[in-house]
Amino acid sequence: MTEAVAPKTVGVIGGGRMGAGIAQVFAGLGGAVTIAESGxxxxxxxxxxxxxxxxxxxxxxxxxxxATVLARVSVVGAVSSLPPSLDLIVEAVPEIAALKVEVLAAAETVAGERTVIASNTSSMSIAELGAALTDPSRFIGMHFFNPVPASLLVEIVRAPQTRPEVVDSVRAWVSMLGKAEVLVNDSPGFATSRLGVGLGLEAIRMLEEGVADAESIDRAMELGYRHPMGPLRSTDLVGLDVRLAIAEHLASTLGDRFTPPALLREKVARGELGRKTGQGFHTWS
Incomplete structure (x- = not known):
């Protein structure tokens, strides 16, 4: 068995907060990173x-x-403009199934035989997304967490079609990034989103019902259960719109226990999306 080496060339589809963070950590390994960003x-x-x-x-x-690390990062305007035969392509676009399918299919057209294609999805089935590819055996989930450079965890999601050597390569790359991995089998919400969203939705229901205010609910979990961040503050960090989209997907696949509370929908409709807008369940400066 050959020793794993860091990917020398990486493509990241999407230049938002998550995509930029993923690009940053791989550039830090010394590879050339190209971001495909249509905006x-x-x-x-x-x-x-x-x-x-x-x-x-x-x-x-x-x-x-x-500056030296930044010089390894470039941006192109379309997936089709990514360099050919990259070692790794990571899709990091919003949690919209049709959009992910579209960019993944485009990614495969520039991929080489050995290119690993990964999705940063936090909840969608890797097997279903992989159906957009002619070779789903190269496809895997690499669920990074926000903020990517500081977060220690990467959730690796293995679909039934994913080749064992692809899993081995991705596990090695995650270790090279200085991060820890959890390997899970493909299932809606995987391990982290399913548990995190479940806790977050119940905290929102408690706030909605007047059980306690947001600060008290968060402090209860931080001090009583040693969570580093309470579920409402965590929802603010993730983004209320992101959490709503994940909850809707989980409700459609796993049932009513993931039905989003009305308060979450109301805040998203008002544009109170959490830290990125300055207001969510808490006020952010």
């Missing part, structure tokens, strides 16, 4: 630059200079 390319690159500056301030880049 604001400069904003995507700026997210990576800001993340690298923060990592440098916290001593997380070792002896690497942020």
């Amino acid at each position: 604001d390319a400069e904003a995507a690159l700026q997210r990576v630059s800001t993340g690298l500056d923060r990592a440098h301030e916290r001593g997380k880049l070792g002896d690497q200079d942020p």
Whole structure:
């Protein structure tokens, strides 16, 4: 068995907060990273630059200079413009099934025979998304957590079709990133989203019913169960719109226990999406 090596070339589809974070950590390994972003390319690159500056301030880049790492990152406007035969392509677009299927199919057209294609989905079936590919055996879930550079966990999701050697490569790459992995079999919500969303929805129902205020609910879990962050603050960090989309998907696949509370829908409709808008269940500066 050959020793695993870090991916030398990586493509990331989507230059939002998650995509930029994924690009940052792989560039930190020394590889060339190309982000496919159909929107604001400069904003995507700026997210990576800001993340690298923060990592440098916290001593997380070792002896690497942020500018040197940033020079390994480039942005193109379409998936079809990604370099051919990359070692790894990670899809990190919003949790919209049709959009993910579209970009994954496009990714396969530029992939080489050995390219691993991964989705950063937090809840959607890897087997169902992989049906968009002519070779689903190369496809796997790599569920990173926000903020990607600081988070220690990557949830690796194995579909029935995923080849064992693909799983082995991804597990090795996650270790090289300095992160821990949990390997789960394909199921709606996997392990993390299913548990996290379940707890978050119940906390929202408690707030809705007047059991306690948001600060008290969060402190109860932080101090009583040693959670580093309460479920409502965690929902703010993830994004209320993201959590709503995941809950709707889980409700459609796993049943009514994941039906989103009215309060969550109301806040999303008002644009109170959490930290990214300054207001969610808490106020963020």
